[in-house]
Amino acid sequence: xxxxxxxxxxxxxxxxxxxxxxxxxxxxxxxxxxxxxxxxxxxxxxxxxxxxxxxxxxxxxxxxxxxxxxxxxxxxxxxxxxxxxxxxxxxxxxxxxxxxxxxxxxxxxxxxxxxxxxxxxxxxxxxxxxxxxxxxxxxxxxxxxx
Amino acid sequence: xxxxxxxxxxxxxxxxxxxxxxxxxxxxxxxxxxxxxxxxxxxxxxxxxxxxxxxxxxxxxxxxxxxxxxxxxxxxxxxxxxxxxxxxxxxxxxxxxxxxxxxxxxxxxxxxxxxxxxxxxxxxxxxxxxxxxxxxxxxxxxxxxxxxxxxxxxxxxxxxxxxxxxxxxxxxxxxxxxxxxxxxxxxxxxxxxxxxxxxxxxxxxxxxxxxxxxxxxxxxxxxxxxxxxxxxxxxxxxxxxxxxxxxxxxxxxxxxxxxxxxxxxxxxxxxxxxxxxxxxxxxxxxxxxxxxxxxxxxxxxxxxxxxxxxxxxxxxxxxxxxxxxxxxxxxxxxxxxxxxxxxxxxxxxxxxxxxxxxxxxxxxxxxxxxxxxxxxxxxxxxxxxxxxxxxxxxxxxxxxxxxxxxxxxxxxxxxxxxxxxxxxxxxxxxxxxxxxxxxxxxxxxxxxxxxxxxxxxxxxxxxxxxxxxxxxxxxxxxxxxxxxxxxxxxxxxxxxxxxxxxxxxxxxxxxxxxxxxxxxxxxxxxxxxxxxxxxxxxxxxxxxxxxxxxxxxxxxxxxxxxxxxxxxxxxxxxxxxxxxxxxxxxxxxxxxxxxxxxxxxxxxxxxxxxxxxxxxxxxxx
Numbered sequence: 001x002x003x004x005x006x007x008x009x010x011x012x013x014x015x016x017x018x019x020x021x022x023x024x025x026x027x028x029x030x031x032x033x034x035x036x037x038x039x040x041x042x043x044x045x046x047x048x049x050x051x052x053x054x055x056x057x058x059x060x061x062x063x064x065x066x067x068x069x070x071x072x073x074x075x076x077x078x079x080x081x082x083x084x085x086x087x088x089x090x091x092x093x094x095x096x097x098x099x100x101x102x103x104x105x106x107x108x109x110x111x112x113x114x115x116x117x118x119x120x121x122x123x124x125x126x127x128x129x130x131x132x133x134x135x136x137x138x139x140x141x142x143x144x145x146x
Numbered sequence: 147x148x149x150x151x152x153x154x155x156x157x158x159x160x161x162x163x164x165x166x167x168x169x170x171x172x173x174x175x176x177x178x179x180x181x182x183x184x185x186x187x188x189x190x191x192x193x194x195x196x197x198x199x200x201x202x203x204x205x206x207x208x209x210x211x212x213x214x215x216x217x218x219x220x221x222x223x224x225x226x227x228x229x230x231x232x233x234x235x236x237x238x239x240x241x242x243x244x245x246x247x248x249x250x251x252x253x254x255x256x257x258x259x260x261x262x263x264x265x266x267x268x269x270x271x272x273x274x275x276x277x278x279x280x281x282x283x284x285x286x287x288x289x290x291x292x293x294x295x296x297x298x299x300x301x302x303x304x305x306x307x308x309x310x311x312x313x314x315x316x317x318x319x320x321x322x323x324x325x326x327x328x329x330x331x332x333x334x335x336x337x338x339x340x341x342x343x344x345x346x347x348x349x350x351x352x353x354x355x356x357x358x359x360x361x362x363x364x365x366x367x368x369x370x371x372x373x374x375x376x377x378x379x380x381x382x383x384x385x386x387x388x389x390x391x392x393x394x395x396x397x398x399x400x401x402x403x404x405x406x407x408x409x410x411x412x413x414x415x416x417x418x419x420x421x422x423x424x425x426x427x428x429x430x431x432x433x434x435x436x437x438x439x440x441x442x443x444x445x446x447x448x449x450x451x452x453x454x455x456x457x458x459x460x461x462x463x464x465x466x467x468x469x470x471x472x473x474x475x476x477x478x479x480x481x482x483x484x485x486x487x488x489x490x491x492x493x494x495x496x497x498x499x500x501x502x503x504x505x506x507x508x509x510x511x512x513x514x515x516x517x518x519x520x521x522x523x524x525x526x527x528x529x530x531x532x533x534x535x536x537x538x539x540x541x542x543x544x545x546x547x548x549x550x551x552x553x554x555x556x557x558x559x560x561x562x563x564x565x566x567x568x569x570x571x572x573x574x575x576x577x578x579x580x581x582x583x584x585x586x587x588x589x590x591x592x593x594x595x596x597x598x599x600x601x602x603x604x605x606x607x608x609x610x611x612x613x614x615x616x617x618x619x620x621x622x623x624x625x626x627x628x629x630x631x632x633x634x635x636x637x638x639x640x641x642x643x644x645x646x647x648x649x650x651x652x653x654x655x656x657x658x659x660x661x662x663x664x665x666x667x668x669x670x671x672x673x674x675x676x677x678x679x680x681x682x683x684x685x686x687x688x689x690x691x692x693x694x695x696x697x698x699x700x701x702x703x704x705x706x707x708x709x710x711x712x713x714x715x716x717x718x719x720x721x722x723x724x725x726x727x728x729x730x731x732x733x734x735x736x737x738x739x740x741x742x743x744x745x746x747x748x749x750x751x752x753x754x755x756x757x758x759x760x761x762x763x764x765x766x767x
Contacts (some may be wrong), residue, residue, distance in 0.1 A: 017537075028529045093711060094710070
């Protein structure tokens with residue numbers, strides 16, 4: 001094999017890898033992203049039933065019910081609309097009524113969410129920037145965001 | 147008082163750095179005095195940081211930063227570490243380290259005076275930019291306008307020994323790349339790419355990379371036992387951005403190896419050096435600006451984000467501009483053959499760059515989408531797992547055969563022995579996977595990991611005569627590092643693929659059985675600690691009637707910040723960890739989650755081996 005030919009193979013090999021990587025990225029950005037909504041946005045948009053979504057907002061006061069050990073239902077609100085959430089599993093330490101939270105799950109046919117994950121972040125002043133913006137719009141943002 | 151001293155020292159230090167920047171033609175000072183000014187600047191910024199620590203130790207709440215982040219009840223160690231447990235303090239630590247790297251460089255470097263001066267000037271330039279950032283947007287020495295008796299306390303989740311040293315380690319890594327950056331720019335400006343420059347760049351990049359490795363590992367270990375999520379890596383934005391300079395640094399360290407084959411690719415090395423530091427700053431920007439939401443975002447002050455973005459554009463822009471204008475012109479033909487060490491290294495470099503790009507894309511994709519379409523998305527673990535891992539896979543494959551490749555020819559040394567061993571190994575692994583539960587990724591990971599270890603071992607035995615001396619360790623060092631990686635790959639594969647999860651509702655006194663083991667719920671205990679209350683559930687683990695260990699998962703309640711933290715209870719074993727998280731209670735029935743994490747210890751052992759071999763590599767001439 002001449003030197004030139006060997007280099008040609010090398011370059012082709014590199015391009016192949018690059019192409020493979022690119023297609024992997026494109027495929028996965030389509031498949032593996034999760035859309036994020038506030039309750040109002042979710043109700044406005046028509047979301048298909050078996051798509052994974054994230055919902056952010058406040059846990060509505062007096063909506064939290066412990067059905068049995070580690071099976072809960074509560075409402076998430078952005079003060080315009082509420083969504084009923086069903087969740088069974090361990091709740092994070094900082095989860096409580098009136099606090100900001102993000103749940104990940106699927107929409108069922110009654111427009112409730114069956115959650116697979118519940119997040120409450122580590123700082124009690126913590127709120128994802130994207131929800132903060134939304135809440136500021138409807139004047140829900142009282143706490144100073146540190 | 148401490149605030150005043152700290153702030154004056156900081157300002158003076160920045161001022162001295164300005165003096166350094168004045169061109170030689172205007173300010174004619176001897177190198178000796180130049181170095182003295184440089185070192186004084188370092189000592190002053192260190193004094194500034196020490197005065198902040200002192201304010202924390204003495205709980206001086208007249209300092210606003212101390213008031214916001216400390217409490218007089220805290221144990222001493224967390225008072226000290228509280229100094230960098232917040233945005234302002236951690237950025238002060240950051241600039242302190244930029245200066246310290248310059249300080250050590252000025253002592254250790256054997257470069258020509260002129261070159262040394264240029265490097266230190268660039269380093270001071272970087273220092274000044276960040277010092278201005280501290281002074282104008284993140285001053286830790288603000289004085290509290292009202293008199294207060296007590297502070298607000300440090301976030302309890304940060305009150306942890308491994309997290310106490312995690313930020314300094316990580317920063318030593320990030321910031322170390324600033325010196326590598328300065329070296330690269332100086333070499334472009336002075337058109338100096340001699341052997342000494344290569345060796346120095348190599349030493350400093352290995353040091354930075356080693357610290358970065360240690361920092362990431364500590365953070366990951368902390369996440370493992372403190373978050374109570376059963377895992378040690380979550381593809382959180384903040385983890386991703388630390389991984390980017392880490393991979394770029396890895397590529398840099400390996401490119402510098404090409405020198406041994408007597409071929410130098412200056413262009414590529416300089417490019418990587420600039421890239422590493424740029425990625426470090428970009429990471430800081432993304433986390434600190436609050437644009438990306440993660441557990442680590444302390445600050446969401448828009449002005450800060452903007453300032454860091456400005457710093458990013460100035461440094462990166464300057465770096466790449468110099469790179470474009472003064473790019474090394476010397477033509478150096480690489481000996482690219484179909485399969486020799488050079489081409490293997492080049493392909494590995496390309497793979498690493500693609501991996502960096504993939505991670506970067508996944509991390510900033512949500513921002514781009516939000517700006518363009520105003521919809522919000524999140525990109526989680528599945529994306530990274532199914533893109534980054536396949537991209538790195540051929541890299542690991544190359545790594546496993548790298549030791550047997552030669553520099554100049556296509557010939558592979560002792561080819562047959564390797565093939566025979568590889569076949570035997572694959573057979574054994576297939577058999578093992580067939581007999582236990584088969585999983586494609588598990589099989590690939592195990593085969594790659596063991597093959598990297600075995601291949602390196604064979605190379606060590608065949609090529610070097612054993613002698614119990616430091617020199618011997620130095621010669622086999624790169625193989626040792628690869629063995630570390632192999633062990634880590636096995637650990638990662640097993641702990642993520644073969645993790646098992648059990649859920650129980652238990653009363654005190656009850657027992658459960660899983661995998662030949664008996665777990666008994668003995669008791670609930672409540673302790674009163676100095677600044678928190680702790681609730682612990684005591685479990686005893688038995689195997690075949692023999693007592694093994696107590697496992698005590700629990701929860702801590704911190705009255706100052708009214709926060710609860712989960713403390714996972716872990717029984718460490720070389721082969722698997724038994725990891726218990728305590729959930730909520732209802733009618734004396736406790737919800738517990740038990741994770742069986744196989745071979746997690748391999749990850750930490752692998753990392754330790756890698757760090758060990760970076761230390762050896764630094765010692766090596």
